[in-house]
Amino acid sequence: MIQVVSLSKFYGKKAVVEDVSVTIQPRKITSFIGPNGAGKSTLLSMVSRLLDADTGEVLIDKSDAKKMKSNDFAKRVSILKQSNYMNVRLTIRELVSFGRFPYSKGRLTDEDERIVDQSLEYMHLTDMQERYLDELSGGQRQRAFIAMVIAQDTEYILLDEPLNNLDMKHSVQIMKILRRLVDELGKTVVIVLHDINFASVYSDWIVAMKDGKVVKNGPTEEIIQSESLKEIYDMDIPIQKMEGCRICVYFNS
Amino acid sequence: MRNSIKMAILVVIAAGCCAIYLFHDLNGSFDYALPRRAVKVIAMVITGFTIAYATVVFQTITHNRILTPSIMGLDSLYLLLQTLIIFFLGSGHMIAVNKQVNFLVSVAVMIVFALLLYRFLFKKGDQSIYFLLLVGIIIGTFFSSISTFFQVLIDPNEFQIVQDRMFASFNNINSDLVWLSLIIVGVVMIYAWRFVKYLDVLSLGRETAINLGVPYDSIVKKMLIIVAVFISISTALVGPITFFGLIVANLSYQFFKSYKHRILISGAIVMSIIALVGGQWVVERVFTFSTTLSVIINFIGGVYFIYLLLKERNAG
């Protein structure tokens, strides 16, 4: 369980994240939604220690994240950022192998190699594993980064807009993989999504942010309601039930 | 070609250069010439090692392949120190004449300066390394200006002595200093070795490195201190030569095309040994001391640097 306790971040005088408290349930997919600039990425960066919070604390299974050793933390929480620029030339396999760094410090064991193979397989990258990242399409590269996070094999996986650049087929594929990670391997996934329909169909819990604050926090059925969405996005969004899924028809609202 | 084969070839060439330098035209002078040459070779190996290591590490930390650690201002501090010693104490003073004392004073001043700089900057909570570099550039320029100011005032005969120290030279190396440097570098390397494994991850960028469990800020600070120690040692030993590091580091990146720092650093070290020992041999035997190694290095390095800039521009 990840507990975020009155976390704030200020840039100058402006609070980008303001006194946010949320609890991330274990073995669930929790989606963060909300308009651009709401503070979702900032919050995720603070939870994953990429960014120091100005106030508040983050508890990972009741222990203070700040006090954990970097390496132990990296075995429990992994993050994939919204954009991943790299000025080193690597193949997909080399990148994914870096996911094992917290365990083997660069000297891969057979076990590590096996996990790397498995992660590549999960992301359907086995055939192109020797290709260089700078020769890939945006979506292929995104999948390689997700494979690295999977290889890191942490209990908590934080993903900031992982569906960026992905076509429909691969978006669905990745959401299904995340579902499997949660249902079969007992992982906890926190994901920032802009397509609320993916949030609606695949997540267990939704946290909505706006102007640095949490405005809604509840089970998916509760948040995917026209009234709630109106509050979050200032749009009238009708909701249709189709094949057991709640679909938001926001294209012409 | 596999990287291990490339490395083996380089090592053979480096060993060959050292052997030629040591034994060519020795005429049986095992007691006199050989020990002197050996001291020079060791000095060049130490210089090559420290400069190559410091430059590759520095470029990895700053994510920039056309920076040299000299922008932290250590070279200009060294020159300022030498100028001030000659100006205020005179060329006959113990600190100017006694090489051991001069060496220790220089190394101490440079390291203290680097520590103060980091301390001051990191204490303010601003972790940005670019801010550090910017301050380094400004302070470096400031030091250079003061040096120039005093150099103009110095007695022309005394200025000759300062001028000698403005360029790296292997011609008058003190053997005690070589042993001392060797010991310091050895001790630092024992400490630094455990961090080499982090360098590959550091080169992926701050956020990826933190995600993979690297205590980023503390490692970067430690690496910067090691860089400063190495630069101080090589500068106090042979003079300012950091530009050289830019060349060998980039040659190593180009030649090995790897992201592994064990390979990149070893490659840069071996290449710098080849360039220094081979170059010095050419200076001594072909040019018969009519030019100095640093002139050649600066010339070739300058051309290569322009090539790098053009290449970066075309790539970006």
Ligand SMILES: Nc1ncnc2c1ncn2[C@@H]1O[C@H](COP(=O)(O)OP(=O)(O)OP(=O)(O)O)[C@@H](O)[C@H]1O
């Ligand atoms: N380094 C920074 N300096 C100043 N302001 C920043 C900085 N980083 C983010 N901000 C501001 O903080 C706010 C929240 O940014 P954040 O990236 O967390 O939003 P987000 O919810 O992830 O948005 P998006 O959906 O566009 O990714 C924005 O208004 C942004 O301008």
Ligand SMILES: [Mg+2]
């Ligand atoms: Mg964002």
